[in-house]
Amino acid sequence: MKKKMRVMTEKPLNAETPIEALRTWTTDNEVFFKRNQGQIMQRPIKLTTWKLSIDGLVKHKLNLSFEEIRRMPKVEVTNTLECSGNSRSLLEKKASGNPWTIGGVGNAVWGGVWLKDLLTKAELKKDARHVSFEGFDKPLGKAGIKFIRSIQLEKALDSTLLAYEMNGQPLPLKHGFPLRALALGWTGANCVKWLHKITVLDQPYEGFFMDRVYRVFQKGEDPKTGGVVKEINIKSIIVEPANAETLPAGIVPIRGAAYAGEAGIQAVDVSVDDGKTWQPASLIGPQENYAWRHWEYLWEVRQTGEFTIMARATDTRGRQQPETANWNVLGYGNNGIREHAIIVQIK
């Protein structure tokens, strides 16, 4: 019954959610996309000895046990998580990186604590401006580069969760057991897994994964001059029918998911004639902050032939998906309407 993930690399594991598994509002943990830079440390993490350190520009350095975190006010939030490079392989012009189709995304209900509550406990010093996260994954290459990422203090205080539960389970090992940083509405790169070290800084963390990658830049430009990949772009994906499917005439349900990072989804429109005309889709299912919105358009088709189907999302801030994505060297944030078109045959 269960569809398998599409594995792009085994070590480290990079695999995308099968499109069928995107039909449900929550995404099954087992097939929820996995994106790793390094491999997971082999030594098992024991909850009884595990600690989370909070260090840097704080008045009280903290070293919290899992039990201490569990005793803090609990938060349960839905959050759609997308890989920075999702849909990269759909860009018309090739970009470097894992060839994601649309399955580098998923939606889950997460349980944990607000990062704000920990930072309040530690008391920020006056010059605190950024917060960096470090996990237990193996450092990369001979240089031993660690996957460390930082976010602005504003985001850390406003809407960043430290999650220890995911969709009805304790956070699974492959998703960052026992704790994952979740900057709500931001891409996966900002959501460090196997989190064990938080450092408060006066400037963004400097390192390979901040300065050389997860930057939007053009050929010939220094990556560091490009913008850091943060919020998830407004986007819609079509999960039914599948691209290149042949279908009988009659009622053809066109269904998908739309999301817009920190914003909500206002509307989704569908075109079945290559973008010439658009019809409104119905928004269906639960409506929760930071979670995608499922949508549906029941297409009544009497003609046979080839049809190009597209979906276009508008968010609660009035932003709309671009017709074509802004290309960049590492292929981040592909949310183009045309790039996400599918072609079906009606027989």
Next chain:
Amino acid sequence: MKKKMRVMTEKPLNAETPIEALRTWTTDNEVFFKRNQGQIMQRPIKLTTWKLSIDGLVKHKLNLSFEEIRRMPKVEVTNTLECSGNSRSLLEKKASGNPWTIGGVGNAVWGGVWLKDLLTKAELKKDARHVSFEGFDKPLGKAGIKFIRSIQLEKALDSTLLAYEMNGQPLPLKHGFPLRALALGWTGANCVKWLHKITVLDQPYEGFFMDRVYRVFQKGEDPKTGGVVKEINIKSIIVEPANAETLPAGIVPIRGAAYAGEAGIQAVDVSVDDGKTWQPASLIGPQENYAWRHWEYLWEVRQTGEFTIMARATDTRGRQQPETANWNVLGYGNNGIREHAIIVQIK
């Protein structure tokens, strides 16, 4: 990591969700409670040949394929499902039936179609008043009694789903693959699994599972004179700490879930002194119609000793949980505050 279900009977399978698995807002399908009267038919259900019939007081009898159902407008709703006999073993006076503690309940996001849409397609005849559901489970005993249940037409048209998806998966076999009736906010007995036959009637279906059980009656009374078990009672359960747990003084998080059938949860209060005084709990997590609401009270305790902890829910209609449940022969609907008290030791 995963806790095992507590199995009460193997054939047919009756097993409850482990309390730890009730901590998350959605309940993992694998450990989501299972309550069966008969065993599941052994012949495999093939989606390509499976049909759902709609018969009885309709103008057009229908025989729908799974694909035809999938082509109808899709619905995704959250719904907390509780076994009619949940918490039976916590009643002070013993009642007949499976000895459920609090784990005969779970919350899921379900995908499917409104029963109303199918009934509209079939066109109801003027004297239609009830709708019965029949599944593929084996008839019981020598008499070959089938598990058939009916609900009022009003409920069938207002808020009854036919579900084919559950929490990120196609509806699992143990939960009724491929289709389950879900009278939202009503107990599991009203939510027939392996559904393949719907009959529209002018009066309630008459049969063992309508007239002899799932009725609230006292000793010496004819079951048929008792009320039919329908809507889930307003109730709150404590999922942390566990009953009889010994805990260190300090901050003790008291957490649980509250639900009220078709109504929402307005407030939950917690008592740590055997009901003498009450403090408001915080309602946390997603808020969706028909879904339970999680709640939390961070108890700061400095004294050692034995404490009796209780939770009391109030719903959006102003109803409150009773201090003690209304006992009945088959022990349905136990929602008493006292019956759900836990005792902990603070050392």
